[in-house]
Structure formats: structure tokens, C-alpha cells
Amino acid sequence: MKMENETAIVTGSTSGIGKKIVELFLMEGCKVAICSRTEPKVNQTLAEFKEKFGDSVIGAPCDVSDPIAVKSLVDKTIESFGSVRILVANAGVNLTYGPFQYLSLDKVNSDAKTMIGINLIGVINSVAAALPYMIKQTYGRVITLAGGGANRPVEHMTIYSASKGGVLAFSKCLAEEFKKNENDIKINSFFPGMINTNLYKAQVIEAWKDKKTHEREMELVKKYVMTDIEKSCGTVIPYALPTCKKNGESFRGFSVMKLIKGFKKLSKELKQMRADNSE
Numbered sequence: 137m138k139m140e141n142e143t144a145i146v147t148g149s150t151s152g153i154g155k156k157i158v159e160l161f162l163m164e165g166c167k168v169a170i171c172s173r174t175e176p177k178v179n180q181t182l183a184e185f186k187e188k189f190g191d192s193v194i195g196a197p198c199d200v201s202d203p204i205a206v207k208s209l210v211d212k213t214i215e216s217f218g219s220v221r222i223l224v225a226n227a228g229v230n231l232t233y234g235p236f237q238y239l240s241l242d243k244v245n246s247d248a249k250t251m252i253g254i255n256l257i258g259v260i261n262s263v264a265a266a267l268p269y270m271i272k273q274t275y276g277r278v279i280t281l282a283g284g285g286a287n288r289p290v291e292h293m294t295i296y297s298a299s300k301g302g303v304l305a306f307s308k309c310l311a312e313e314f315k316k317n318e319n320d321i322k323i324n325s326f327f328p329g330m331i332n333t334n335l336y337k338a339q340v341i342e343a344w345k346d347k348k349t350h351e352r353e354m355e356l357v358k359k360y361v362m363t364d365i366e367k368s369c370g371t372v373i374p375y376a377l378p379t380c381k382k383n384g385e386s387f388r389g390f391s392v393m394k395l396i397k398g399f400k401k402l403s404k405e406l407k408q409m410r411a412d413n414s415e
């Protein structure tokens with residue numbers, strides 16, 4: 137087991153990618169603290185993991201957009217495990233999917249507050265709460281979740297992408313500060329690939345005229361370009377270990393070649409589907 141002496145917090149870990157990372161860490165002997173906003177989901181996830189991994193897992197409801205809640209999760213982790221050596225700042229949401237121009241000003245404003253508040257400020261809060269302990273112990277591995285649109289343009293998730301671009305910039309800039317001192321603290325960002333989780337339940341914008349087409353196309357996207365969650369999340373482990381010397385980098389949980397092949401198949405079917413529709 138590679139993580140027997142490790143302690144971690146994984147935020148947003150009652151479903152999807154966060155939950156899978158927790159499972160993989162626990163399997164490697166790591167002690168892990170989990171959280172999400174929803175108490176029953178935290179309790180249910182804790183019960184599932186405790187059955188297999190006993191006291192190696194703790195958890196609490198915690199909204200990462202609230203700095204006090206995050207600080208209290210970090211304190212609880214230190215109390216239970218004696219340290220926090222790894223932080224996976226994973227919690228994230230996508231509220232809407234579709235062209236920005238179809239969103240009303242009110243909707244843009246409320247979506248932006250929520251998505252930036254959780255995806256970006258939530259990451260900043262989590263890092264800020266854990267960092268003093270990491271500095272004290274002169275050691276830490278921080279992994280932040282980047283995602284679609286963070287480093288190249290993608291359509292239809294503009295506000296989400298803006299939050300992820302912010303996460304990437306924040307992570308790289310913070311890593312720069314730790315290159316200059318003797319602490320063994322590394323901050324890297326994870327691009328998991330497209331993984332079929334609750335994130336894809338984002339509301340498709342009602343007023344968008346291509347909504348129906350999009351929904352059909354999404355089925356094909358799920359068929360051809362989704363990444364396997366277990367393989368993807370497995371790539372996080374090397375970045376969480378003392379042997380990781382990378383800092384300020386981003387890493388992928390998917391194979392670019394496989395993705396290109398998937399997109400080729402996808403575009404062939406989409407062409408056919410569009411031709412059929414125009415007949």
C-alpha cells in the first residue's frame with residue numbers, strides 16, 4: 137500500500153470523481169476526511185466506506201464556499217488523524233449548459249455567484265484553511281480540479297469554464313510561491329477528462345433553440361468520448377505522494393489519442409444524424 141502514512145481531505149466527495157478518489161486513497165491505506173453540502177449524503181457515504189475501511193474515514197457536512205465550515209473540517213481532520221498531508225480540492229458544480237446569450241442577466245448573475253463561489257472561491261478557501269498546517273509541518277500535496285475551458289476555449293459552459301480557468305491560474309501562481317522556499321509543498325491541477333457524473337445533469341438552457349438536438353448529441357458524447365472514472369482518478373495518486381516533485385503543473389486522467397479517436401467516431405455519427413434530420 138502506497139499511502140499508509142498519509143492523511144487527506146477530499147472535498148465534494150459524496151459522489152462522482154471525489155468519491156472515487158476517496159475510495160482509491162482508502163484502498164492504498166490513506167486516512168481520508170470527506171465532505172459535501174448535504175448531510176444525509178455525507179452520512180450515507182461515510183457508512184459505505186466505514187463498512188470496508190473502518191476508522192480510516194471521517195466526514196462532515198461542509199460547504200466549501202463558507203470559509204468557517206472549511207476551517208472546521210480541517211480542524212476535525214487534524215483532531216482525528218493528527219495531520220492533513222493531502223488536500224484534493226474537488227468540490228464543484230455546473231448549473232447550466234448552453235450558449236451564454238440565452239441567459240438572462242439575473243440568471244447569469246446568480247449562476248456566476250454560485251459557480252465562482254464554489255468552484256473557485258471554494259478551492260481558495262480550502263487551500264487557505266489547510267495551508268497553515270502544511271506550512272507548519274513543512275509538507276503538503278494539494279491537487280485542484282481544473283476542467284473544461286480552463287486552458288482552451290469550449291462552448292456552452294462559459295461561467296463554469298471561467299471558474300476553472302481561475303482555479304488553474306490560482307494553482308499555478310500559488311505553486312510559484314512555494315518554489316522559492318524550503319517547504320515540501322506542491323500544488324498541481326487535475327484534468328480528469330469527461331466522466332459521466334451528476335455534473336452532466338446541468339440544466340440545459342430552456343430558451344436555446346438547439347436544446348433538443350443537444351440532448352440527442354449528448355447521448356453520443358456519452359457513448360464515444362467519456363473517460364473511465366477509475367483509470368482517471370488513479371492518476372491522482374502519484375501527485376499525492378511524497379515522491380511527487382512536480383509543482384505548478386497540470387496532469388490528465390485521460391489519453392489524448394483515445395479522445396481523438398472517440399471524437400472521430402462521434403463526428404461521423406453526428407454528420408449522419410444531421411443529414412438524416414435535414415431529409
Ligand SMILES: NC(=O)c1ccc[n+]([C@@H]2O[C@H](COP(=O)([O-])OP(=O)(O)OC[C@H]3O[C@@H](n4cnc5c(N)ncnc54)[C@H](OP(=O)(O)O)[C@@H]3O)[C@@H](O)[C@H]2O)c1
Nearest residue numbers: 148150151152153172173174199200228283330331333334
Ligand atoms: N465529470 C466531469 O467530466 C468533470 C470534468 C472536468 C472536471 N470535473 C470537476 O470534477 C469535480 C467533481 O465533479 P463530478 O463530476 O464528480 O461531479 P458530481 O458527481 O456532481 O460531484 C460533486 C460533488 O461535490 C459536492 N459539492 C458540490 N458543491 C459543494 C460545495 N459547495 N461544498 C462541498 N461539496 C460540494 C457534491 O455534493 P453536494 O451537492 O451534496 O454538496 C458532490 O459530492 C468538479 O470540480 C468538476 O468541475 C468534472
